[in-house]
Structure formats: C-alpha cells, structure tokens
Amino acid sequence: MAFLVLENLSKTFGTHKAVDGLSVSVEKGEFVALLGPSGCGKTTTLQMIAGFVEPTSGAIRLEGRDLLAVKPAERGLGIVFQSYALFPHMTVAENVVFGLEMQGVAAAERTKRVAETLELVGLAAFAARFPRQMSGGQQQRVALARALVIRPQILLLDEPLSNLDAKLREEMQIELRQIQRTVGTTTILVTHDQAEAMALSDRIVVMNQGRAEQIGPPHEAYERPATPFVANFLGKTNLVNGATVRPEKISFGVSGLAGKVRTRIFQGNHWLYQVDTAAGLVTVIRQNTGEAMPAEGADVHLAWQAAS
Amino acid sequence: MSKNGPLALAYHALFVGFMLAPILVVCWVAFTPEGFLSFPTDRWSLRWFYAIARYPEFVSAFWRSLGLGALSSAIAVAFSVPAALAIARYRFPGREAMTALFMSPLMIPHVVLGIAFLRFFTEIGLGGTFAGLVLAHIVIVLPFALRLTLASAVGLDRAIEHAAVSLGASEWVVLKRITLPLVLPGLVSGWALAFINSFDEVTMTVFIAAPGTETLPVRMFLYIQDNIDPLVTSVSACVIGVTVAALVVLDRAYGLEKLLVGRSGDGR
Numbered sequence: 001m002a003f004l005v006l007e008n009l010s011k012t013f014g015t016h017k018a019v020d021g022l023s024v025s026v027e028k029g030e031f032v033a034l035l036g037p038s039g040c041g042k043t044t045t046l047q048m049i050a051g052f053v054e055p056t057s058g059a060i061r062l063e064g065r066d067l068l069a070v071k072p073a074e075r076g077l078g079i080v081f082q083s084y085a086l087f088p089h090m091t092v093a094e095n096v097v098f099g100l101e102m103q104g105v106a107a108a109e110r111t112k113r114v115a116e117t118l119e120l121v122g123l124a125a126f127a128a129r130f131p132r133q134m135s136g137g138q139q140q141r142v143a144l145a146r147a148l149v150i151r152p153q154i155l156l157l158d159e160p161l162s163n164l165d166a167k168l169r170e171e172m173q174i175e176l177r178q179i180q181r182t183v184g185t186t187t188i189l190v191t192h193d194q195a196e197a198m199a200l201s202d203r204i205v206v207m208n209q210g211r212a213e214q215i216g217p218p219h220e221a222y223e224r225p226a227t228p229f230v231a232n233f234l235g236k237t238n239l240v241n242g243a244t245v246r247p248e249k250i251s252f253g254v255s256g257l258a259g260k261v262r263t264r265i266f267q268g269n270h271w272l273y274q275v276d277t278a279a280g281l282v283t284v285i286r287q288n289t290g291e292a293m294p295a296e297g298a299d300v301h302l303a304w305q306a307a308s
Numbered sequence: 309m310s311k312n313g314p315l316a317l318a319y320h321a322l323f324v325g326f327m328l329a330p331i332l333v334v335c336w337v338a339f340t341p342e343g344f345l346s347f348p349t350d351r352w353s354l355r356w357f358y359a360i361a362r363y364p365e366f367v368s369a370f371w372r373s374l375g376l377g378a379l380s381s382a383i384a385v386a387f388s389v390p391a392a393l394a395i396a397r398y399r400f401p402g403r404e405a406m407t408a409l410f411m412s413p414l415m416i417p418h419v420v421l422g423i424a425f426l427r428f429f430t431e432i433g434l435g436g437t438f439a440g441l442v443l444a445h446i447v448i449v450l451p452f453a454l455r456l457t458l459a460s461a462v463g464l465d466r467a468i469e470h471a472a473v474s475l476g477a478s479e480w481v482v483l484k485r486i487t488l489p490l491v492l493p494g495l496v497s498g499w500a501l502a503f504i505n506s507f508d509e510v511t512m513t514v515f516i517a518a519p520g521t522e523t524l525p526v527r528m529f530l531y532i533q534d535n536i537d538p539l540v541t542s543v544s545a546c547v548i549g550v551t552v553a554a555l556v557v558l559d560r561a562y563g564l565e566k567l568l569v570g571r572s573g574d575g576r
Contacts, residue, residue, distance in 0.1 A: 072470075073477060081467040087472070
C-alpha cells in the first residue's frame with residue numbers, strides 16, 4: 001500500500017472548485033511535485049495535507065490511517081513556507097529547536113539534533129543569528145532545518161525557492177535534492193516552476209483547474225504529455241500540422257519543411273530560432289556546438305523524428 | 309537630504325518656538341519668588357517647589373494619576389489583544405460595527421462623556437470612586453490601545469503561526485510563544501499612548517472625580533480657579549521634569565521611535 005494516499009480529494013470555496021476529485025498515491029521516500037499555474041489548486045491540496053484547510057470531500061490516508069482525523073499540530077509534518085515563516089524573535093537555534101521542545105525531546109538530545117541538522121543544511125556557524133541578519137538563501141535553509149529536525153513523516157515544500165534569485169535558486173535546487181536523498185524523507189513540493197519540478201522530483205503531478213492532468217516521472221511527462229495543457233506547461237512546444245513537436249527535436253536539414261529564419265537569439269549554450277513556414281511560425285532550439293548557424297533571413301529546411 | 313531655504317528655516321524655527329515657548333515659560337515662572345505669576349522674573353527662588361510639600365493633595369493626586377493611567381491603559385490593552393486579533397483575521401457579521409464602536413470614544417466630546425458618566429456612575433453607586441475613574445478612562449483610552457495593537461496584528465504573517473502549529477504547538481503555546489511576542493511592540497506602544505491620554509485627561513475627569521479621587525490635572529484645574537499664585541507652575545515644572553527623564557530613559561532602553569510608532573524591534 002502506498003505511504004500517502006489522496007483519495008478523490010475536493011475543496012470548494014463558495015462556488016469555486018479549487019480542488020476537484022484529486023487522487024494521488026505517494027510511496028515512502030518519494031519526492032513528488034504538484035505542478036501547475038496559480039489557481040490550479042496545488043497550494044490548497046498542500047494545505048489540506050497540512051491540516052490548515054478542511055477538504056469538502058475525499059480522504060487523506062497516511063500509512064492507511066485517516067489523516068483528516070488528526071489535528072494539524074499532531075500530524076508530524078515538516079513544512080517549508082514560501083515566506084519561510086521563521087520566528088523573527090528567535091535565533092536560528094531557537095527556531096530549529098522549537099519543534100523538538102513541542103515533542104518533549106530531552107535537552108541533551110535536542111542540542112545534539114539541532115547541531116546535526118544545522119550541519120546538514122550548512123549553517124552550523126549561524127546558530128546564534130536572528131533571521132533578519134541572514135540572506136534569503138540562508139533563511140530558506142533555516143526553514144528547511146526547522147522542518148527536518150522533527151524527523152517529519154512527510155516534508156511539505158510550498159514554493160520554497162520562488163523568493164530566491166535565479167542563480168541561488170539553481171544552487172538550492174541541487175542542495176535540496178541532495179538533502180532529501182540523504183534523509184530520505186517523503187517530500188511533496190508545490191511549485192509553478194516546471195524546471196524546478198522536473199529537477200527535483202521523482203514524479204510530477206501536473207495540475208490544472210483542480211484536477212491532475214498527468215501523473216508520472218518528469219521525463220515521461222515531458223516526452224509523452226497526456227494532454228495539450230501538459231505539453232505546453234512543461235516547456236515550449238510547436239504545433240505543426242496537428243502534431244506537437246519540442247523545439248529541440250527539430251534540426252536544420254537539406255530537405256523537410258521549408259522556411260525562412262525570422263529571428264535568431266543567442267543564449268550561450270543554445271540558439272533560439274523563430275522560423276516562418278507554410279505550417280506557421282516554428283520555434284527551434286539548437287545546441288551551440290561552436291559551428292556556424294543559419295543567419296536571420298536565411299532559407300532553411302526543418303526536419304524532425306515523428307513524435308513517439 | 310535637500311537643504312532648507314531661509315524662509316523654510318524661519319518657518320521651522322517659529323514652529324518649534326511656538327511649541328516649546330509655553331513649556332519654557334512655565335518652567336521659568338516656577339522659579340519666581342513672588343506670590344503671583346510674574347514674568348519675566350529677575351530673581352530666583354525655589355519657594356514654590358518647597359510649597360508643594362504643604363499641599364499633600366497634589367502629591368497624592370500625582371500618584372493617583374499615575375496609577376489610574378497605568379491601570380486603565382493595561383486593561384484597555386488586555387482588551388485590545390483579542391479584539392485586534394479577531395478584527396485583523398476574521399470576516400464576521402458585525403465586524404465593522406464592532407470596530408466603529410471601539411473607536412467611537414474618539415468622536416464623542418469628552419464633556420459629553422463626562423456628564424454621561426457622572427449620571428451613570430451616580431445611578432449605579434460608583435459616583436466619585438476610583439473604580440469609576442478607571443472604567444471611564446478605559447473607555448477613552450481604548451481607541452489608542454486598539455489602533456496600535458491592530459496595526460501590529462494586521463502585519464502578522466499567519467504562516468508563522470501555521471509553522472508553529474505544524475511543529476506541534478497547541479493553540480495556547482502559539483499564542484504565548486509566537487503571537488504575543490510578535491505583537492508586543494504594538495502592545496507597548498498602545499499602552500504608552502493610552503497612558504499619556506489618561507494622564508492628560510481633564511475635561512471628562514473633572515465631572516466624575518470627587519474630593520479624594522482627584523487626578524493631578526483636575527487638582528491643578530480646581531486650584532487655579534481660586535488662586536493666582538505660581539504653585540501650579542512649579543507642579544507643572546515637576547511633571548515636565550519627570551516626563552523628560554522618563555523619555556530619556558525609555559529612549560535609551562527601547563527607542564522612542566519604536567515606542568510611539570509601534571514598529572517591531574526585530575526589523576520585520
């Protein structure tokens with residue numbers, strides 16, 4: 001039996017169906033991302049698991065037990081909030097130890113576990129700082145340490161990296177993944193960033209209007225999108241003669257669909273082309289190998305493998 | 309920072325002068341040896357400061373005003389916390405009406421409140437008692453306490469409380485260890501403003517205070533109706549001295565700006 005089961009879960013606010021019959025099974029130790037645009041119901045789903053929002057109908061089971069019957073304070077979940085939600089009047093160590101105090105862990109054990117967890121997130125030297133004295137990335141790690149130190153059954157991450165700048169976000173993605181693999185905690189990530197979902201998770205739940213459009217490994221969802229919505233949401237696509245083609249699957253050849261390069265943009269590791277063809281405007285992404293590429297205005301032929 | 313022109317400087321100087329002049333004049337006159345309010349005076353004496361000792365009712369009125377301000381402000385703040393949290397967080401029927409009701413003492417002239425309380429307290433047997441004064445002062449300082457408590461309650465991120473709950477904290481623990489410490493700057497500021505307003509109040513209090521329960525402003529007001537000697541100026545000078553000393557101590561210990569603006573001390 002799956003570790004965490006969401007069964008036909010729904011939440012209605014007034015007449016608006018925020019979550020509409022969502023069913024997901026999560027295995028122990030798995031990293032699952034709820035991915036979708038804002039308003040797709042992913043945050044509401046997370047809040048129902050956390051216990052801050054009560055479902056209109058449906059069930060949530062953790063190891064077969066009914067989680068909805070358990071008070072939020074007793075669910076034993078670690079949550080990292082988008083705003084980090086650190087306790088501003090407490091030091092880093094006080095923030096992290098809070099959950100252990102609530103669990104009634106003995107003082108010596110508390111000290112040891114706080115030190116271990118701060119070590120894990122690379123903040124051992126910052127225990128006495130206040131959150132306001134730290135950068136966004138560091139606060140993020142404190143929030144992670146505070147959630148992990150209680151050894152939660154499930155780690156819930158609510159848009160955890162969206163307040164960080166692009167470079168830091170990438171670093172934190174790698175770090176977050178390593179930490180999750182190290183501690184092995186079952187993790188549910190809520191995000192609107194498809195790159196983040198694909199980088200971090202074992203499986204993605206692509207959500208739209210309260211429903212799951214597709215559930216599967218990132219690679220599979222990207223290569224074989226179940227619906228046009230999934231195809232569009234997981235990166236760029238071209239719709240050519242009724243078939244969807246990823247821009248990086250198209251190459252310039254001597255034969256194939258004829259067209260003229262409208263714009264060419266250099267992006268370091270790749271080139272981004274917009275090509276006018278009889279089938280409409282086609283986006284092409286070619287890896288930068290250092291070789292000469294067709295210029296703007298050049299006549300080209302586009303070729304690709306038939307979609308699987 | 310842009311530089312002020314000569315006209316603006318003159319304006320500011322006049323403005324500051326206008327604000328400070330009455331206070332300085334009162335302090336100056338307090339040192340006169342004459343038996344009447346003489347200004348300017350060219351001789352100095354502490355005669356009227358020593359004279360305060362002959363009027364113990366001024367000293368007891370001072371302590372009563374302090375106690376009344378502290379107590380009524382503390383009760384008003386204690387009442388403001390649940391009210392502010394409810395108003396800041398929930399949309400419920402009667403929410404607007406409740407807010408308006410708590411703020412209404414600001415809108416009602418104190419002379420009207422004074423007459424109303426006089427009738428009411430006499431009716432229920434609280435006329436001229438200290439308890440009556442405390443009740444009336446709670447009503448008039450409540451808007452000040454509530455305003456600042458509300459400001460800090462509105463600024464509170466609910467995710468912080470959710471985080472505490474998810475870590476296993478009960479509602480009581482969340483209130484004690486998270487919510488109250490975070491709204492504390494607002495509570496302290498609200499208390500301070502409420503205290504100042506209570507200490508200062510004379511228009512309403514003069515109606516409901518009886519001999520034996522007079523506050524300091526009421527005592528001074530009644531004294532100058534019958535006397536022209538500079539005793540009230542020396543009392544005023546003492547109050548100003550205590551106030552300045554209190555402000556200096558508070559500024560050193562806590563920061564005046566934080567205290568009066570209600571900004572959180574931890575830079576959220």
